Amino acid sequence: MSIVTVQLGQCGNQIGFEVFDALLSDSHSSQGLCCKRENEAYQASCKERFFSEEENGGIDWHVRPSLSGPSSLGKMSLNKDLHFNTSIANLVILRGKDVQSADVEGFKDPALYTSWLEPVNAFNVWKTQRAFSKYEKSAVLVSNSQFLVKPLDMIVGKAWNMFAS
Incomplete structure (x- = not known):
């Protein structure tokens, strides 16, 4: 492999x-x-x-892009008119145990995507029960939007600190 x-x-x-x-x-x-x-x-x-492509479902922890004002993950403000980076497409790949219960609804928000493409066509979820390497659960986000980088980096950092201590 x-x-x-x-x-x-x-x-x-x-x-x-x-x-x-x-x-x-x-x-x-x-x-x-x-x-x-x-x-x-x-x-x-x-x-x-x-893989199974589905329009809903997910893992038992939540990864949601912040769109409603200041975020608790970094107090970032959104000014859609000035600097908002929209996505053309996002793909979430979920592997491992309990992937059917993952909540990925936040990625279906029309504000994340360009106006000329419907979110239903711009967002896909691939799920498989097969674990990745030796990890019980794994999630991969493939996106062309840099807007999601900072919130995801902070989430991963908090998780890393929680398990490292």
């Missing part, structure tokens, strides 16, 4: 409907060992076998 780390910066707007192909596609050999049709069939079977 290979582990691939994907880092998206300012040019992360290519995620969207093609995110699954971009993250999980097999490389095509110059020697032609695997044709495009075989790769597409393999990707479709893996998606059906290991």
Whole structure:
């Protein structure tokens, strides 16, 4: 099994409907060992076998982007007209125990996304009971929005301090 780390910066707007192909596609050999049709069939079977796309559900802890004024996670203010960074698409991948109970409703807020794309088309959740490495639960957020970085960094920092002490 290979582990691939994907880092998206300012040019992360290519995620969207093609995110699954971009993250999980097999490389095509110059020697032609695997044709495009075989790769597409393999990707479709893996998606059906290991992930379920759902519009609701989640893990037993809550990760929600803050949109209503000052946040307790950093007292950041939102001025949508001036500096709000909207997303083109977000993908949350949940793996491990109890993923069906995760609350990801905060990521469905229309204010997070561009006005020309419906949130139902811009947000996806992939879930699997299969644990990642030796972790009981794991969550991955793939986004092109930097707005979510600071709140998530603070949440991870608090969790790290809680378990490290």
